[in-house]
Amino acid sequence: MADIPYRFILAVAAIIVVGAARIDGGWWLRGLFYRMVDPEAKDMRAAPFGLLVLAILLTIAMSVLAFSAWFFNGAEIQDVGAFLDGTLTPIFTFITVIGLLLTIVIQQFELRLTRDEFARSANALETQIQSTDRQNFESTFFQMLNLHNSIVNAMDLRNKEGGQTSTGRDCFKTFFVYFERMYHNNMEPNDGDKISSAYKEFMDSYKQDIGHYFRYLYNVVRFVDESPVVDKQRYMRLLRAQLSDYELLLMFYSCQTPIGKRFGQYVVRYALLDNVPRDKLLVIFHENLLPAAAALDKDDFTSEGT
Template identity: 40%
Template sequence: MFERVGGWCKKTLCSVGHRWIPEFLRGVSPVRWPRRIFDAMMEPENGDSRGALFVFILIALSFMAAMFVIAVVAQINKDGGLGTFGDFFGGVLNPVFSFLTFVGLLITIVMQQKEIREAKASSEKQSFETLFFQMITIHNSIVNSMDLRTEPVADPPIAGKEFHGRDCFPRFYQHLKQEIKRAEAAGADDPIQEGYEKFWARDRKDLGHYFRYLYNMIRIVDESAADTGRYMKLLRAQLSDYELIILFYNGLNEKGKRFKPYIEKYAIFDNLPTELLHKNHDLDRYSDGATTDTSIARKKMASDFLATWKRQYIDAEARGLEGLSDTFDEIVSDASEDGISLNELNGAAGGNLKEWLRRAIRKVSGE
């Protein structure tokens, strides 16, 4: 019986004006609205229960207003007319004030939810920044702890040399270049692969720890919820020219193959000194994303996509808010086909794609 009543109410409300029903209540039988409102207040999906609180207050005030009107009509129809209305009105004020106190308490809870959410986001950001700069410090300490020594030569007499910290990487580069040229002279099928294998066997003891830590540092940033592009640029700025060259050939080797996707994703070689490469066409072994910082271009692509989509599907079709969820799914699907992610759409829409769609639809429909 309740299901039939709920179905009738839902059909009636839809015919009256589906657009006025809050989004979190759409598709739900009115019989179950109280539970849905309660859940939205206690455990809101996005941490903001203002919408559910507004609906609750609106329903409560409507109910009180209806009861007040009924009571006034009943008093008028009595023999005493409005003579006892003052007593009735005084008796009603106490529960009204109690209700307003309860509403104030709910508003306080909602405000605390917002403050807690903002404090949590700020704390998470600060914690990650602290972790990131600690990782940068450790990375630099690993580099500074590097030492290379060359043996003295008797004939002709050449004194041994010492290299420390980042000064070791030009020396590593010379070692790598020598091994690639030797492999090339020996007629190797792939001089870069064979030369790097020989180079790695020679300098692994000094570079193994360096590459393992750098890889895990990039992986942690990539898996975080932070602005990865910003932190990757800071990390990229830590790498010297010779570090980039060694990393370039490491990513082409079997031992560094897990590095390559991150290199191409975050344009690690955006400032690569190409004059230090063995051959310029070695760049062809990476995608364009490895050497070009595409973040600005992708932001523009996402913005252009939104503008075009709005013109073709929102403005031209005069869509309404009742289909907001379907419109959201449609634009995300179309963007995915063009290689644009939901995060990029949110960024181009000012942080919230659904809110951007709502404003665009309202502007067109005049709601």
């Protein structure tokens, strides 16, 4: 084998490989290695395949070179064997390493698939939990809304003077007439004090008839406010649609008093008084109190619906 310039051929091949490795400003082999060990790389299976092909080509090239020297140049078979042993052993070792890396890559790929599946399962579970929470909330909300309507429908108010009986939502018109009378009979010089004093007198007289209504309505609104649902305004609009003009009027005047202070924060936040009939206010200038209690003027709220 002394006459065969295989060391020269190997040197030239090495120079070619090293030169070809520098492509587009980056090391090709390094790029292959990075893609091979990166479980997020979409083409990571191509990296060990490329290295495997390179090892096979080198093995074929060395074998052809050795047998060409034996067949054409008359080299001793022992020299050919020694040459193949010295050159192919590192190549086969390299192929073994490639196989190990390929195993690691496959494991990483499977791990990525498992992780993605876990992520999809977690997202699906979260979506299911959110859907279940919404269903539970809506079930409770509409049950509370039905109970609120039952409370209204069960109202029965007898007018002692005329002997007439008001039932259901008609009672609120009668309540407002009583409150209006108390307001105009009140002698407080300040209008804010006059509203508070008249409303306190009204509640002292009819608390047993209307107190549970406002307490339950307050708890319905509070339930929606404290719920985890995102579109709370949607449910508040449904609630607001259940309220009659005289219910809104009494709620409006309640919010002007210390009695309705806690309820007032929700009334402002969700514009529950947006549809209060301004023409039925006790005096016309009370309309100036409305934006503070309703949070939004009627024209400003049309984009959200009524």
